[in-house]
Amino acid sequence: MPTLALDTTTREGSVALVVDGRIVAERRGDAARSHGERLPGELTDLLVGAGTTLDAIDLFAVAAGPGSFTGLRIGIATMQGLALVAGRSIVPVFALDALAHAAADRLAAGSVVGTWMDAQRGDVFSALYQVQDGAPSSLDRLVLLEEASVGAPGDTVVRWRARRDGMPEVVVGDGAVRYRDAWAGLGGPAVRIMEPSPLAGTVGRLAEAAAARGEAVAPMAVRPLYVRRPDVVVARER
Numbered sequence: 735m736p737t738l739a740l741d742t743t744t745r746e747g748s749v750a751l752v753v754d755g756r757i758v759a760e761r762r763g764d765a766a767r768s769h770g771e772r773l774p775g776e777l778t779d780l781l782v783g784a785g786t787t788l789d790a791i792d793l794f795a796v797a798a799g800p801g802s803f804t805g806l807r808i809g810i811a812t813m814q815g816l817a818l819v820a821g822r823s824i825v826p827v828f829a830l831d832a833l834a835h836a837a838a839d840r841l842a843a844g845s846v847v848g849t850w851m852d853a854q855r856g857d858v859f860s861a862l863y864q865v866q867d868g869a870p871s872s873l874d875r876l877v878l879l880e881e882a883s884v885g886a887p888g889d890t891v892v893r894w895r896a897r898r899d900g901m902p903e904v905v906v907g908d909g910a911v912r913y914r915d916a917w918a919g920l921g922g923p924a925v926r927i928m929e930p931s932p933l934a935g936t937v938g939r940l941a942e943a944a945a946a947r948g949e950a951v952a953p954m955a956v957r958p959l960y961v962r963r964p965d966v967v968v969a970r971e972r
Contacts, residue, residue, distance in 0.1 A: 737752040738813075738938070791820055847865060
């Protein structure tokens with residue numbers, strides 16, 4: 735099943751071609767340019783480089799959030815348009831799940847992994863998982879220990895320290911890299927800060943697993959998964 739995958743949750747983002755669980759091609763984006771300037775060009779360039787065409791794609795996958803509001807809207811709209819043209823279904827993938835799955839491939843069963851994405855404004859999007867035995871990118875590979883939330887890095891560390899199942903051994907994501915000093919500053923135990931890999935390949939692999947369960951949807955059914963409400967909504971309510 736050739737799957738075209740896109741991640742625009744960060745400024746850089748990535749694109750990937752996945753076939754039957756194998757990442758055939760994956761590229762990071764050009765962070766010097768906006769997603770609006772780069773898409774759909776980065777996707778078509780990937781397909782040309784892989785020697786295939788849009789007509790050969792059976793499934794589309796997109797990281798649906800959390801992340802930059804503008805980036806999410808552009809990414810989702812791009813994949814919706816391509817899927818509509820191709821007459822194919824789409825699978826939205828939660829970016830924090832993808833981050834944790836990418837890290838799980840390098841961790842032993844039983845490990846606890848935290849995900850921190852930079853949410854700007856001094857905050858991080860976070861979630862907590864435990865790794866289980868299973869094939870890479872299997873939907874059962876991770877058990878969710880704490881739902882996604884957004885808040886200050888220090889507050890997240892304090893909350894995690896109070897959990898009975900303990901602190902994570904690894905924290906992955908651009909937020910983990912940016913705020914690595916939050917751990918030491920609060921006297922938290924030593925953890926491994928893991929640089930995030932490009933997410934599009936993992937997004938594509940998870941999408942194929944979800945599609946096998948019948949979880950693919952029509953293109954226009956995809957909605958952004960913000961975690962934090964957009965500023966325009968907050969301002970309107972005020």
